[in-house]
Amino acid sequence: MKVRVHVSLKPGVLDPQGRAVHHALEGLGFAGIEDVRIGREIDLEVADETTDAALDEMCRKLLANMVIENYRIEKLEAA
């Protein structure tokens, strides 16, 4: 099955990459940009019998840094 994991910085955590993109967009002449934050989208193709608990463990152990990041698991295709 196809699973997508969305990883984003927790609110309040400084996002230097987002700030750099924000400044670069303004430098290119785009106006009205108030905020930019950048996250990751991890597309996994896993065996259909993979449990939700296993997916959760993958996120906690490797895919997300639980100190500064949140994650959300989205199933793109039913098992």
Added chain:
Amino acid sequence: MKVRVHVSLKPGVLDPQGRAVHHALEGLGFAGIEDVRIGREIDLEVADETTDAALDEMCRKLLANMVIENYRIEKLEAA
């Protein structure tokens, strides 16, 4: 308005970061993983009057590398 830009590598383009995560997950003992690909999710807070053309231009000029990446613009809140 809130806009989310999804940037992913085009099919066929090698994803070294995805491969590294794939190997790391297997190293941690997770079985049945067939593929891992990693993309970016860019959350923009822009002025409501920002046009679709401007958003498209931001993606083409800065947010995505059109040679190897695809992008998709998703509006999270109506203008």
